[in-house]
Amino acid sequence: MEASIDISHFLAGAVLALSFVLLYQARLFALFNAFAMQSTALAMAVGWQAYSQGASHLYITAALALVMKGMLIPGALRWVVVKMGIHRQIDPVVSVNLTLLLGVFLVILSIMVVFPVARMEGGIAREDLAFALSIILLGMLMMITRRNAIGQVIGFMSLENGLILAATGAKGMPLVVEISVAFSVLIAFFVFGVFIFRIREHFDTIDVDALSEMRGDAE
Amino acid sequence: MMLVLLVAPLLVGVVRKVQARILLRRGPSIVQPYRDLWRLLRKESIVAHNASWLFRVAPYLVFSAVWVAAALVPVFATGLQFNWTADLLAIVALLGTARFATALAAMDIGTPFGGLGASREMMVASLAEPAMLMIVFTISLLAGTTQLSEIANFVASQPVGLRISLAFAFVALIIVAVAENARIPVDNPSTHLELTMIHEAMVLEYSGRHLALIEAASATKLLLYMSLVISLFLPFGIATNAAPLSVQIFGMLIWLAKLGIGAVLLAIGETVVSKMRLFRVAEFLGAALVMGLLSMIFLFVFKGI
């Protein structure tokens, strides 16, 4: 039991570490690789949960995470970048060091939020829940600190990774929800893809600074 | 103590040989660094006429500080003679002293390269030292002491298992080690181009026996960091002082083997990765600091990880 909790913490921590790696990247291709690694780590974490909980339907989720987010989506994004000739450098809004420090602060915040509250046996270990919440918050941080639409997409998908981690850690959450999570990943990607094409069509760039006409409530 | 001094140049030689082999060159022989040091010791040491006493004293200071620090790391056996002084913080302090002396000496002559090297080195240090301290804190919190030999015993004997904080600390220490030893991707130890020098810029003016001392010091520093990584994170096979001679010799052989593996990995790493732009170095070390912070937070909070 000890070892099994250790391993699930270790894997969740690996996904968190890779979230930090995601925050650090400045080049698009490196970003896709880091995202692929994060999704693979997530697949391993979910697979381990499937094994230790004895919940075989979680293997499907793990496989989905590995195939869709670890291979297909980064591959598709790489194709999009090459095809549309998008500028391959992303400059974050604030410096990388500051972003990383903010990330650490968010991790501390999520630990402080989860720990006093989640005093449970079984269910999910509170460390895993804190990790999942940190990954979610880091995903949101990434969406805020990237000016590039693709960067925001990746941030959102890493946020979803955190959600999947939380959902699979919670013992016995019904299959209904897992399938719908996967389903929503599909739909989200479809919608994202549609928009990236349309933004590019109209703006010749996917720098969302160009989408600033309606910033604020000026109208 | 003599052991580290003798093995250090060999380590550097192995690294260079492996690097050359990967690039499909024959490369210098493994014992070439010994020959270099011997040659330098016999050469005349030229000193600029506006150099102060600091310039002459610095190499000795640097060498002795690094040598003592390296001797404190338990390499093949714990419980050695001076181990009650072998405190992690003491090692960090000694290395800091060495760096301080180097930087001052670099600025002593007044050449632009000296100032350039010193300022870059200080930038790297300002990020690497906090990261190093975070790592020290993490490990000390875990083992309950800053005594290196105790820590090594702790990690060797307890079923530590997979702990995230140790994993983070490990990666952070590797990054810090790379930065401190002036290795790619932070600094190129064999370049003399203005754009890319950090450590080399500081020691550009030295020649003869001074240069020999500095070269020996940097080789010893490399050995120190590798031994540190090994004894903190991978201390299998380490003997205790009370063990019989055969176990101790076995421990020494294991240590040498680990060093060899470390050298090969370093060489491969240096060949595969390219040197970073100086401004990215700050981010790189920032990442090490963040990892150190995280490892400390996890350890402190989770108490079981």
Place this chain on the structure above:
Amino acid sequence: MTSFALILILVVPAIGMALLALIANYRIGSTLNVLLSATAFAGACLLFWAPMQAGSFFLIDSFNIYLVALNSFVGLTTSIFSATYIAHELEEGNLTPISLRFYHALYQAMMIAMSLALLTNNLGLMWVGIEIATLSTVVMVGIYRTPQAIEAAWKYFILGSVGIALAFFGTILLYLTAEGVLGEGIPAMTWSNLQENAARFDPALLSLAFVFLLVGYGTKVGLAPLHAWLPDAHAEGPTPISAVLSGLLLNVALYAVLRIKMIMAGNTDTIPAGLAMMIMGLTSLIFAAVMLYRRRDIKRLFAYSSIEHMGIITFAFGMGGPLANFAGLLHMTMHSLTKSGIFFAVGHIVQAKGTQKMSGITGLAKSHPSLAWALGIGVLAIAGVPPFGVFTSEFLVVTTTFARQPVLAMILALGIIIAFGALLMHLQKLLFGEPGGESHKVKASALPMFIHFALVLLAGLWLPPILVEWFKQVAEVLG
């Protein structure tokens, strides 16, 4: 009976949706859309005769039956409006037939998803329904392909997705709370089980879950400060979508919040959920009321008005107690009907004048008298002028608040008055003065608009006793 009704509401439109995706002809598509919406409405009416039940996937109780009926009714009228409105847009060349291919399919997808969210007993399915509805509206908002439309749709998508993600995390936390008491699996996700056992849950975890759910679903309701997507999405999407967003999706999201609040009400040691809702409601009200003054785009104006009214409704439900709940329910209904009716009128006006900017829309009283009447009635209704239904509900909210928290009642009244002033100011500029700008013939159907306004007027004058009884029942349940 129940299953037949559910089939009419969920399954038939689903089949129809698949068909709609294949049909390229706009006329056939729009007719089929209207028919499907009528079927769903018929199914919803049938539910009134179904017995109250709580199965593991579906839940039929007084609260959601009435909402489903309201939903499908507005969906039906909007589909009638949309048929003629979009035909006009096609003629004008603002939209191409290709981009419209999926419009009707997405419309049905949205309606099905909303009905699913309303009818289900499973928290996860409720989330799924709201997410699918959001995603379909996102695509529809971006359908015009102008830079502003894409920007609005992107902003909506990002903010909506973050909200949905937070709501999902809240759902997970809620499951964890329930699992400790109810064991794993589906029973711990079933709302009726949670409601019964609420007192046994760990209050701290439950509160944390509520916070996430309030923030997540609150984004979809449009509560300030999470409202940033709302004005843009309303302004840049096609008008039928603005009507549906304001009239329906906001309600469904609020329904989700209310279900959670009902669980919170069962547990006494949690943080005061009602207080949180009251604060957010008041903030939205004041903020939106003030923002109404400087609007230059007509659709944006009414978008802020939606934020304002959702603030009032949230405040009323946050107060709790049978009277305030009754007022909230009534206001939800009236706001849905009035706001969608207003958007129908706005749609006509925008087509007649060819612009959304209010500077280009003046002197309607002289140039398009019937439209001027419609807009005038609509704005007066939404501003809370008697004898319209909105006045009744706002009055109820203010008086109940006055009885319990006089200070808050004054702030509430202040907000309503500020909004009233802004709306009348804009109305005057729109209706009176010299007719300016362009003028086109309008072909959209005026029927849905007048039906809505008639209903609101009727409700203001005479609320049918059945409805009163019904609302009272629901108000009791809401706690």
